[in-house]
Amino acid sequence: MVLELAGAAALAIWIYLLLGRGGFWRMRDAPPEGALPAVAPGVVAVIPARNEALVVAHAVGSLARQRYPGEFHMVLVDDDSADGTASAARGAAPAGLLEVIRAGPVPAGWTGKLWAASEGIRAARRFQAEYLLLTDADIVHPPENLSALVARARSCGYDMVSVMATLECRTFAERALIPAFVFFFFMLYPPAWIGSLRRGTAAAAGGCILIRREMLERVGGLAAIRGQVIDDCALARAVRRQGGRVWLGLSAATRSARGYATWGEIGRMISRSAFAQLHHSVLLLIGTVLGLALTYLVPPALAIAARAPAAALGACGWLSISVAYFPALRFYGRSPLWAPLLPAIAAFYLGATIHSALCYWRGAGGMWKGRVQDGAR
Numbered sequence: 065m066v067l068e069l070a071g072a073a074a075l076a077i078w079i080y081l082l083l084g085r086g087g088f089w090r091m092r093d094a095p096p097e098g099a100l101p102a103v104a105p106g107v108v109a110v111i112p113a114r115n116e117a118l119v120v121a122h123a124v125g126s127l128a129r130q131r132y133p134g135e136f137h138m139v140l141v142d143d144d145s146a147d148g149t150a151s152a153a154r155g156a157a158p159a160g161l162l163e164v165i166r167a168g169p170v171p172a173g174w175t176g177k178l179w180a181a182s183e184g185i186r187a188a189r190r191f192q193a194e195y196l197l198l199t200d201a202d203i204v205h206p207p208e209n210l211s212a213l214v215a216r217a218r219s220c221g222y223d224m225v226s227v228m229a230t231l232e233c234r235t236f237a238e239r240a241l242i243p244a245f246v247f248f249f250f251m252l253y254p255p256a257w258i259g260s261l262r263r264g265t266a267a268a269a270g271g272c273i274l275i276r277r278e279m280l281e282r283v284g285g286l287a288a289i290r291g292q293v294i295d296d297c298a299l300a301r302a303v304r305r306q307g308g309r310v311w312l313g314l315s316a317a318t319r320s321a322r323g324y325a326t327w328g329e330i331g332r333m334i335s336r337s338a339f340a341q342l343h344h345s346v347l348l349l350i351g352t353v354l355g356l357a358l359t360y361l362v363p364p365a366l367a368i369a370a371r372a373p374a375a376a377l378g379a380c381g382w383l384s385i386s387v388a389y390f391p392a393l394r395f396y397g398r399s400p401l402w403a404p405l406l407p408a409i410a411a412f413y414l415g416a417t418i419h420s421a422l423c424y425w426r427g428a429g430g431m432w433k434g435r436v437q438d439g440a441r
Contacts, residue, residue: 067370071377074362078384086254089247091391094227094313096212098219104134105194105218107210107274112167112180113153113201114143114433119321121156126205128157136210138162139187140201143180143433149201163187174290175430175437182286193277200271202322203229209318213274216311222259223279223308224300227315228269232323233396240402241330244409246314247392252341253297259311266304268312270296271320279308293340293430293438316395331416336430338413338420340438349421353414360385360410382407 082089109127113120120140127138138161142150150164165187167180174182181198188196195214199205209227217225228249233242253267273296280286283302292298300310324330342348363385366378386403393402423429430438 067366067374068377070358070362071366071370071374071381074358074366074381075377075384077359078363078381078388081251082384082388085251086256088250088254088256089388089391091246091250091314091395093316093395096215098215100133100211100215101218104132104211105214106135106191107132107137107195107197107214108188108191108193109136109138109197109199110181110184110188111138111140111153111199111201112143112177112184113140113145113149114176114180115145115147115149116201117145117147117149117152119202120149121152122204122321123199123201124153124156124162126203126207127199127210128161129207130205130210131207132210132214134214135191135193136161137188137191137193139184140164141167141180141184141187143167143176153201170435175293175295176433176435178286178290178292178295182290185280185286196275196277196280198270198273198275200320202320203271204319204321205272206315206317209272209315210274213272217274217276220311221309222311224268224273224275224303225311225313226268226270226273226296226300227313227318229271229318229320230314230316230396231320233398234323235325237327237330238324239396239398240405241327241409241412242324243392243396243398243402244389244406244413245330245334246395247389247406248413250314253312255312255314258300259309261309264304266297266300266310268296268300268310272315272318273299275299275303276308279303279306282306282308293337314395327412331412331419332431334413334416335420335423336432337438338417339424339429340420342417342421344421344424346421349417352417356410356414360407364404364407 140153167183170179231242257263257265289298363378363381366374367382389403389406
């Protein structure tokens with residue numbers, strides 16, 4: 065009886081996820097929406113960069129090639145790099161389009177990325193642009209990306225729009241784990257809910273965020289979220305609290321040039337923010353372990369090892385998992401044969417979440433570019 069109840073509970077969860085959570089699993093490229101006004105508003109791209117010499121030229125070069133009819137400038141903030149990041153960036157943009165500044169020492173209470181971005185925003189004030197494009201040093205933008213972002217924001221009344229860039233998916237570890245990263249993110253933050261005025265869900269993808277400068281000032285600037293590890297979602301929540309509208313979509317053409325080639329690199333990427341997502345709560349951690357086990361591990365375990373009717377319930381749950389995961393695999397060009405393996409992939413993510421908690425308790429959480437950003441004090 066216990067196995068049947070567990071199988072029924074897991075299947076009920078997947079029926080809800082497939083039918084009642086905003087269709088997060090469909091994973092479709094967001095079509096263009098709206099049109100630019102006759103006079104396109106000014107935009108300044110702010111790019112915080114720390115030891116990004118291998119990728120920054122790709123990002124800056126893609127911004128330099130934007131087909132945007134309005135005034136456009138770039139400010140790159142060199143955050144104490146030791147690898148020639150600044151010179152690589154300068155070599156990728158025409159003279160006059162890019163300004164490179166150096167960030168000052170990170171003040172107490174700030175994360176390094178947010179401090180560098182805030183320095184860039186301060187330098188960008190002189191342009192009096194209507195919008196700021198907050199983008200990472202590894203994000204490669206298609207030529208029409210800026211026009212599409214501004215058109216959507218202006219036409220639809222959004223104060224903040226962002227797109228989830230397509231991540232590198234070349235090595236075996238990336239092919240196994242990266243599609244699930246986006247799948248799990250959208251499960252937490254369904255894009256259809258984020259754009260709805262009837263729901264309070266707020267999130268963004270930090271690699272590519274367009275925000276109205278006036279709205280950013282209204283929320284108190286980046287100082288309002290200065291210590292947040294998951295800064296993109298924190299900024300989206302701050303905008304929603306001020307009555308602003310937020311939109312998040314998926315883009316196949318907007319790509320990250322940063323690879324996470326090994327299992328360990330991907331594990332550390334997940335671990336960097338997983339426990340912060342749980343608000344450093346032991347109870348939420350325990351609930352997450354139990355919830356993930358019921359949702360992902362119980363169905364295949366019952367399908368393989370239990371007897372009917374528990375095995376049938378487990379098989380239906382496992383089939384639901386595979387159906388939900390298939391669009392993410394299709395988006396990333398992966399074989400549908402990966403779909404039944406999502407429970408094993410979820411177990412890896414669960415291990416990375418537990419590792420995240422251990423790192424936090426040791427005072428070494430949120431490690432990025434040699435800096436601890438999230439540790440128990």
